[in-house]
Amino acid sequence: MAIKLEEGRVKQAVDSLLEMFASGNLPEKVARTFINARAGYGRPSDKWSLGNKLLMLIAGTEDARGYQQWREAGRQVKKGAKAFYILAPMTRKVIQKVIDPETGEEKQEEKAICTGFKGVPVFRYEDTEGKPLPQADYSPPELPPLYEVARRFGVEVKYLPFAGQAAGAFRPGQKQVILYSHDVDVFFHELAHAVHNTIRPLKGGQHRDQEIVAETVACVLCELYGAKGYLWHGWEYIKHYAGQDPKTALKAIMAVLGEVEEVLSRIFEAAGMTADRKA
Incomplete structure (x- = not known):
C-alpha cells in the first residue's frame, strides 16, 4: 500500500514537472554551490592546474604525489608501482626594460x-602504504533525502572539494558517487545514474x-522534496543534451x-525497505 501511495505522488510530481517545463513557468533559480578545499588538509594536487587534476x-585517484612527497607524508610507494605523468612548466628568468609609470624613468x-x-x-595514493593521511570530512551538516538508498544499492557516497570538472560523478566500476557540491539535486542526479x-x-x-533520465529523475525528486530552486538548472541541463528548443526537449x-519511472520506482522501493528495517 505504501509503495502505491508513493507511485501516486510520483505521477503527480512528474505531471507537475512536465507542465512547468512546457509552460516555462519555473521557480526562480538558486545559486550553485561547490565544496572548497579545507584549510589544514593540504594535498599538493590542490594547487595543480585543472588539466593536471583531470x-x-x-x-583513478583523488590524491597523487611525487616519490619524495609521499615519503615526507610518511608513506612509501609500493614496489612495482607505475607512475603517471603530470605537466610542470619550465621557466627561466629574463631581464626586461620597463618604464616606471610614476617617474617615467627606464629601469x-x-x-x-x-x-x-x-x-x-x-x-x-592507492599505490602507496604506510602512515594514514589526515582525512577531512566534506559531508554536509545534514545529509540529503534518500542518502540511505545509495547504500541500499551498495553505492558509496563521497563528498570532495571541487576540482574544476562536473559537480558530481557516478563511477560504475567502483560503485561510487562522488559529489563536489552539497546541492541536493546533484546527489539526486548521481543517485539516479547509480539506480539506472x-x-x-x-x-x-x-x-x-x-x-536526460538522470536529470529528469533529479527534477522529480526535487519537486517531491520541495527543492524547487533547482528545477531551472535541471531544465537547462536537459535542453543542453536534447536541444535548446523546448518542444524537442520535452x-x-x-x-x-518509462526508464525515468522505473528508476523512481526502484528508489522508492529501496527507501521503503530501508524504512522497514529502521522500524
Whole structure:
C-alpha cells in the first residue's frame, strides 16, 4: 500500500514537472554551490592546474604525489608501482626594460617566463602504504533525502572539494558517487545514474539519454522534496543534451519516461525497505 501511495505522488510530481517545463513557468533559480578545499588538509594536487587534476582523476585517484612527497607524508610507494605523468612548466628568468609609470624613468626588471613543459612522475595514493593521511570530512551538516538508498544499492557516497570538472560523478566500476557540491539535486542526479545502472549497464562518459533520465529523475525528486530552486538548472541541463528548443526537449523526456519511472520506482522501493528495517 505504501509503495502505491508513493507511485501516486510520483505521477503527480512528474505531471507537475512536465507542465512547468512546457509552460516555462519555473521557480526562480538558486545559486550553485561547490565544496572548497579545507584549510589544514593540504594535498599538493590542490594547487595543480585543472588539466593536471583531470589527469589525476583519469588515473583513478583523488590524491597523487611525487616519490619524495609521499615519503615526507610518511608513506612509501609500493614496489612495482607505475607512475603517471603530470605537466610542470619550465621557466627561466629574463631581464626586461620597463618604464616606471610614476617617474617615467627606464629601469630593468627580472621576470620569469615559461619556455615549455616537462613530464613529472607522480604516484597514486592507492599505490602507496604506510602512515594514514589526515582525512577531512566534506559531508554536509545534514545529509540529503534518500542518502540511505545509495547504500541500499551498495553505492558509496563521497563528498570532495571541487576540482574544476562536473559537480558530481557516478563511477560504475567502483560503485561510487562522488559529489563536489552539497546541492541536493546533484546527489539526486548521481543517485539516479547509480539506480539506472541496475536496470541496464550504463555507457561510459556522458550520453544523451542517460543524462536526460538522470536529470529528469533529479527534477522529480526535487519537486517531491520541495527543492524547487533547482528545477531551472535541471531544465537547462536537459535542453543542453536534447536541444535548446523546448518542444524537442520535452519529446526527449517523453521518449525516456518509462526508464525515468522505473528508476523512481526502484528508489522508492529501496527507501521503503530501508524504512522497514529502521522500524
